Amino acid sequence: MKSVKKFDKFGRVMKEIKKSGVAIYADPAGTEDLVVLSPYRINYIHSYAEDSKFFLGLAQGKLLGSICRNCKYKYGTPRSHCMECGSKTDWMELPLVGKVHSWTTCYFGSEEFLKETPFNLAVVEFEGVNTLFLSRLAGVKESDIFIGMKVKANFRKHPKYLVSDVYFTAK
Numbered sequence: 208m209k210s211v212k213k214f215d216k217f218g219r220v221m222k223e224i225k226k227s228g229v230a231i232y233a234d235p236a237g238t239e240d241l242v243v244l245s246p247y248r249i250n251y252i253h254s255y256a257e258d259s260k261f262f263l264g265l266a267q268g269k270l271l272g273s274i275c276r277n278c279k280y281k282y283g284t285p286r287s288h289c290m291e292c293g294s295k296t297d298w299m300e301l302p303l304v305g306k307v308h309s310w311t312t313c314y315f316g317s318e319e320f321l322k323e324t325p326f327n328l329a330v331v332e333f334e335g336v337n338t339l340f341l342s343r344l345a346g347v348k349e350s351d352i353f354i355g356m357k358v359k360a361n362f363r364k365h366p367k368y369l370v371s372d373v374y375f376t377a378k
């Protein structure tokens with residue numbers, strides 16, 4: 208009969224799971240927990256609803272924001288209603304150049320992005336637009352990024368209809 212290896216350190220349990228798919232964790236409370244690896248994958252089908260035009264825009268090399276019909280507040284992202292006055296908004300084409308308002312370098316990320324670390328995220332401001340746009344800043348070393356740096360939008364050649372279809376580079 209095959210025996211399951213037992214560990215009192217969870218790190219060792221994880222190593223064993225990656226090798227054999229099963230281990231026992233002898234926890235500090237005295238319980239022996241059987242831990243198994245179960246691959247898990249789902250297809251997540253969802254609608255972008257009122258934001259759809261933004262994602263279709265990315266596929267055409269356009270960044271679409273929103274402008275309030277009433278107070279003319281300009282948003283650097285899709286927004287169906289104005290957060291200032293509550294009125295409906297219209298779509299508005301954003302400039303494809305902007306500047307770094309703030310930024311960070313990610314050395315850790317969710318599973319999907321972990322293999323791409325480290326990567327830079329920038330909050331981009333556009334001239335005359337009231338709110339900011341968060342995006343990847345590619346092709347620039349961390350030490351070369353600065354607040355106020357001019358950046359331009361680039362679009363994925365083969366769109367995935369994700370917000371990552373757009374990324375910024377130094378202008």
Ligand SMILES: [Zn+2]
Pocket residue numbers: 275276277278279280289290291292293294
């Ligand atoms: Zn408004």
